Amino acid sequence: MIRMQSSWLLESVEELLQVDSVAIPFFHRFSALNWLSHLEIPLFANFPVDSQAMLARAWFDVDKGPFLDKNLHKFNQLLTQPLNKETNPFEPWLDKFFTRQQIDYIYYWRESAYEIEDYSQREIFWSAVYQVMSYWLTNKKYRTEVFFEPDKIMAYYLHYHNEFIRGKQNKVEITSKHLSELEAKECSLVLFPLIFDDDTEEDLLQIIYYAWFHGHADIKLAKKEISLALNRYMIPFNAKSDYSKFLELAEKASSAAFCWTGKELAPRIHEQVIAEPIRNVFKTGFSKSKLYMKSVDKTTDTYDYLLVFKK
């Protein structure tokens, strides 16, 4: 879990220097870019997981325009007949994650999108499937009534996407590179949102979506491939982490920041276990550092943390 609070981040960093460009060498949640993407500064974000990179392109590569009505009518049809079970690769997810009707739709949407000639239009269409899956998994978990037919909820999110990009300008450069291919970027701030080895609903959604994106239903394989892509970005809490790669990636930046969310542990523990080891590595490249924290819920010791460095 991470609550990346972009405005808090900029506000805190700007106590030290003016931020005119931001680089995020690894990111795993496209929507958290939203606030930064509104600002008049160039933004670079790398998504090591390809399905997440695709989502980021669909929502932030706004020059390609909204999803077109003609595509909506052509590719978001109401299914009147159940699809052939034999050919549906997502059949193993029946009742485990989705209903019969939902399984048919996720198969239909994946296949029908291949007929959309423009690749960026296809990505927007597929990005809406991510939101729809999230909605259906919530429905299943909380046993809530599904009010919308699949084509309606799909149209709802495509419309939402159109509204989201309305009037926006493209200031985000999105890549999908592995750690070994990444190089330090020249920028005023390099940001590292720390990923812990969690087991949240969002993690499950990302795994399911990754498998779907790759056309199979093998959850174990999807989980393994995501872990591989995020290898060395994932922080094992209470075990020694190697932060030297982070320092390399921050080499050409004037400032660096780490953000993370902590629950059920006092801030002092986070300072000792996470902030101090990072400080020890970063002191060779950055002279100043400051740890900020924000209380979210004192009864569960939930705090958000921000560790900022300046050269």
Added chain:
Amino acid sequence: MPTTFLNLSLILLVVLLTWLAYKYFELHEIVAPYQKRYKHLLSGIASMVDRIEGYNVRHSAEVAKICERLGIAAGLNLMQLQTLKTAAMLHDVGEILLPADVLNPEKPLDPEELFLIRAHPLLGELHLKKDNDICDEVPAIIRWHHERWDGLGYPDNLKGEEIPKSARILALADAISAMSNNRPYRKHQYSGREEILFELESHAGLQFDPELVRLWGKLIRKDLAEEIAEKLKQDDEEVEA
């Protein structure tokens, strides 16, 4: 000897308890007027914000009341409830800093104006946390009262349980109060609690926390059942009379 010692201990205990009770009431006497004053001031600021937003009812106070009902049903403790109610009273305080034509527009907002409107939770948080205890959660709850369950809200695009429960309660209460009152920008005005509940239930899992919507549904259905029972009782009494 032991009896005398016991008696003496009992007397000392009674004296100690009496002294503690006296001190408690003395402290209460001192603090109570301040609490009352604090409540009045909070209510004054809230009503100013309500006016700015174009409400002709005490919207913030209504949101605080709904938050209290929902918070109790959701199992918040006393401290959390107190924090939530304060956040509810001040949830839109950031709007004081926005230009009036953006708050009550005569035409649909352009993207820049929309961005400005969406900054009000941040402005509220920023000004409330200035010179304030870093552990106070009120500013954080205010920051996240426009987040959506599906992660497409603002300002931070938090999703599901990443949004603190108090902020999820405040988001729902704010929507309920807004739907219960006529708003100039809305084409459709809701006819009553049942229609509002239907709207909330259809957006559970999209905009709102499904568990909180369920709790609100239970509370409303209980209210309606009690009102019907009361009405039937009155009718019976009239018939008998």
